[in-house]
Each structure stands twice: as C-alpha cells, then as structure tokens.
Amino acid sequence: MNKNILDIFKNSLLVLILSLCIFVPITGFVLDDYEIILNLKPAITLPIICFLSYILFSFLKIYFHKFYNKLAHRRQLLETENKKHLQNSKNHKLRNFILSLIFILFLIMPFVIQKYWLTVMILALIYVLLGLGLNIVVGYAGLLDLGFVAFYAVGAYGYALGSQYLGLTFWEALPFCALLAALFGAILGFPVLKMHGDYLAIVTLGFGEIIRLVLNNWASFTHGPNGVKAMRPDLFNLEFSRYAKHGGVPFHEYFNIPYSSSYKYIFIYLVLLAVVTFMIFFVNKLKNMPLGRAWEALREDEIAARSLGIYHVTTKLSAFSMGAFFGGLGGVFFAAYQGFINPSSFTFLESALILAIVVLGGLGSILGVIISAFIFTLLPEILRDFSSYRILILGIIMVLMMIVRPRGLITIKRPIY
C-alpha cells in the first residue's frame, strides 16, 4: 500500500510539472503584436486543478478497486439475465405507444414554442438527418468518412444554385439534390473501394476539403465566399413571403390569416419532421434487410464476407451513396431554412461535429444518434455563456468517449437470428 501511495505522489508531481509546462506559456503569456500581456492566474490554477484531480482520481481508484470488481461482476450477471428477458418478452405495444406519443409531441411543438426555439429544433432535426446518414457509412458499413460535410454542401448548393440557374423549386430540389449528393457519394466511393481504415478517412477528408475549396474559389459560378441566396420554399405555389415574388399567391392571403414570418419555419419543420420520421423507419428496416446485413458483414471481416459471396463493390457504394443521400437532404433543408449559404458553413469542423454525434450516440444505434444530435444542438443554445468553449467540450467528449465508452451512449445489441 505504501509503495502505491509513493507512486501516486511521484506521478502527481510529474503531472504538476508537465501541466505547468503546458499551461503557463500558452495561457500565461498572451501575445499582443510584439508585446506580451501577463495572464498568470488561470495559468497557475489550471495545473493545480490537474494536480489535485490526478491525486483524487488515483486514490479513488485504489479504494474503489474492490468495489469496482464487485460492480463489474454484478453487471455481467445482470446482462446475461437481461438477454434472457429480451428473448422472451416483446413489449411492442408499449414501445409503439411511447413512440407515437413522442411523434405527436413533436407535431404540436411548432405551434407552441417561440420562433427562436423553432429554428433551433429545425437545426436539431437537420443534424438528426445528417447523423443518420453518417451512421450508415460509419456505423453500419464501418467506413470512416471525414468528409461527410461535402454531401451536405452538395445538397445545399444544389438547391441554391439550382433555383438560381435552373429555376428549381423546393419540392423539385428535394429529390434532385439528394440524388445528386448520392451520385457524388458513389463517385467518391469508387476510388476508395480498396482502402480501409485511416487511409479511407484521409481520402474522404481531402474530398470534403476539395469541394469546399472549389465552392470558395469558383466565384463565377458559386459566388465564392460571398455566398448564394436560396429561394424560399413554397407549398403548391403558395409562398411564405409577405408579397408573392415568384408568380404565386402568398400563403397567408390564400388562407386569409395575418402574415407571420414563422409560417416558413413551421412549414420547413413539418416537412423535415415527416422526412426524418420516414428515414428513421427506413433505416430501422434497412438494418435487418440483406443490404444492411451485408454492410455489417463487410465491416466485421471483409475477406470472409467476400468469400461468402457478398459483392463488395455495390455494397460499399450503396453505403456511401445512401449516406450521401441523407447528407444531400439535410443540405436542402439547411439552405431553405437559412435562406443564404456560403462555404464557411461546410468546414471540416462540421464533419467532425457530425462524426461526434454518431460516435457519442453509439456507432450503429439509431436512438443514440437522435439523442446525441439533440444534445449537440440544444446544449450550446442552453449554455450560451459557454459558447466559446463549445468546440473544446466537443473535443473532450470525443476523447473521453473513446476511452470510457468506445461503443457510445447506447450500445447496440447484436440481433440474434
């Protein structure tokens, strides 16, 4: 025991020295032109926090070691019991009731909440869509895609530029841009068929950056960093603006109700909700269809799967284009909701955010992805004061999750066939 305590103190001193080296220069001296401004208070407090928390955690670890073991043992017992239960009971009725209750809640929501929270909800649903798409690629097919934002950008720009050059309306753009994104997914998928793991990740990252850079630099077509205006959506030629611009009738005049700017958002929200609900059902079914199982088989062992007759080319391409399809849909909604897009919305950070959503939720788990998409969009709105720490928290979550729970919040149980 004494040796352990000595070790802890030795290590904690090391932690103190290292964290002093890390925090003092960068936090303690703030550059201002060629001068520096001293800011030593946080630079000293941070290492001390590291030091103390290291000691605390190591002692906790020692004293709870036995307790931990007991807990792990009990958990194992519980899990085996649960498995038995799962096979026996089917609580479908209760589950369906809860699901429909949640759906109705979401359906009523836009008419109750404020416009600001409505826009936040739209954004959250867009991220649910993106998360579901990336979940197909990363979670089911096991292909780490770091350039997912490219398909999002294709969808958004497809709608904005399509309405500008080709006169596409929202309803035409929705399938068209999603298919366009799916095509891009297939184009990207082709060259990377042979790759796996890290190289695949880097190639997709490069692809995503190329799309963004082209959007940024091809000013004569995309208007470069100035961005493009996206057309407002319409419902059977009924426009959601105060005055009709595209030869239709404004929505509020047709129904003889007073004008409100939130009609547009309510409309987008409801369409988005319908699409998301449909997609959730679709993905849920897909998981158990031959295609979904082929993805999982390829993910687990490519050589074995191929030797059993799974054709890897179409299987992988379908994963890529299916994921990209979701990305494109999300992009169209994003452009319609923002009314204006520019390349700065499609940086690598966005890809990392979507990946974080999928990872936090649990690779392959639909419910997990939905929950974490809401966490990641609602939390920054609630914690407005900490908005500058948003990315820091994102990064910490990614690292911690990988160490503590690499399978995500909701670990999927392997279905037994």
Add this chain to the structure above:
Amino acid sequence: MELHIFVQQLLNGIILGSIYGLIAIGYSMVYGIIGMINFAHGDIYMISTYLTAIFIAIFSILLKAIGLDINFLILFFTLIFTVFITAVYGYSIEKVAYKPLRGAARLSLLISAIGMSLILQNYVQISQGADNKTAPNLIDGIIKFNLDSNPLHFVQISQVQLLIIIISFITMFVLYNLVHKTSIGRMMRATAEDRIMANILGINSNKTISFVFIVGATAAAIAGFLVSINYGSFDFYIGFVTGIKAFTAAVLGGIGSLPGAMLGGLILGLAESLFSGFINTDYKDVFAFALLILILIFKPTGLLGKPEVEKV
C-alpha cells in the same frame, strides 16, 4: 516561363518542402510505430509557432534586462524552450489520449486524435484570441544573385530562408542517425516491427512509443520555429491545412520511412510552389489534396515505403 522565375519558385519550393518534411517526420514515425494517424500533430506544430513568438517576446525582455539583447541569443534560447515545451505537449497528448486506447480499434484512436486536435485548437483560440498573431523578424538580410546579364533577372533568398534549409537538413540528418544508428533507434524499429515480440525481448514499448512522440513533436517544433521567424504571421487554424499537407508528404514518401518523409516533403513543396507559381494560386490547396487522394489510390505505399500485406 522565364528562367529566374523558375529558379525562384524552385527555391521557394525547397523551403516549403523542408518545412513539410519536418512535420511529416512526426506523422511517419507515429504511423510506423503504432499504426495511427496522429491527427493532432498539425496542431502541435501550430502550438510551437505560438510558443516561438511568446518566447521571443519573453527573452528579448529578459536579455535586455541583463544587457545581452543579441538577436542570435534570443533565437537560440527561443528554439531550445520551444522544442522543450512542444515535446512536453507531444508526450502528454500521447499519455492522455492515445495510451489508454492501446489495443483498441484503429477507428477509436483516430477519433480520439481528432478530438485532441479540436481541443488544442480551441484551447489556443480561447487563451490567445482568435485573431492573427505576429512574430518579429529578427534576422534580416537578403542574398540576391543574377542568372544572366539583365540586372532585373535576379533570384533572391533571405537569410532566414537559408537558415530554414540548413536547420531542417541538420535536423533530418540527426534524426536519421538517431533512428538508424543508436540503441533507442533500434528499440523504436523493433517496436514498430512487432510490439509484443519487442516486449518479450525486454524493450519497454510504452517508453519507446512516448519517445517517438517526443521526437515527432521536436521535429514539428523546429518546423514551427522556422515558420514563425520566416513568415511571422499565424493563427490557431494553421495546423489543420499544414498538417494535412505534411501527412500527404509522409504518404507520398512512404509512411513509416524517415527518408521517405523528407523526400515526400520536398516533392510536395516543389510541386505546390511550381503549381501556384505557374498555374493557379487559388487552387494550390485543391492541388495538394488531389495529389493526396491520387497517391493514396494508386500508390498507397508511397515512394520508399514497404508494401503492406493484408492478413486474414
């Protein structure tokens, strides 16, 4: 295309390429030993540019106080301290984000590395501010030489740029000898070859891996120092693009191989500077990324790398 412009672009390419080469060493060595892309490596480089500017400011005050404010001394102390602190960063990042994941899936390691990269970027952004930072130019002086009789057709290289080429080649030489001639280098190569076997033979693979991270961070710190005193302007986001390009260089040369990283860096630097000089500046990053994709598709083992055999 005129000769002096071409030669000038070649020179710029070599300078850029030696920087890429130095950063690529870190990617290459880490990939060689634990088979992961250290996504945070570009941000370690970014931190070292900040550290350089901070230490230049600190040491010019300190040395002025004792009446020794010679630019050479300031730069010398700055280099030493920057390298030391950056090495601490490299060591700690490995301990915090990668060591607990030893033996985990590659995907988990990469995601953890991306998280670490975001943490470093945001940490610097919060503590130093989001705006562009500057470092003073302590070495001035430009060497010009003419290629023909026309006095306007000159090629120029500043003393700092000359320093970049010299220091990066010395660093590469030292690192090459470290890996191939010393016992710690042999331990590194053994661990890279087969970690379990190396453990059995009495090599502490954890310490060796830590050492690799320290060496990689050192090379990145030297690159950051050189960039900081040459260009004098940086922000918290430079690590991302430069990191990807350096990774391209590492893959181009053959990942896991040290001479490959240097060679890849030089080729990428030359290609990029010739592309931006003669074709298009706006698309030079697109060019680098496209090059990366093409290499990974057609020659994933790179120029000097060993082919990887897929095992069942």
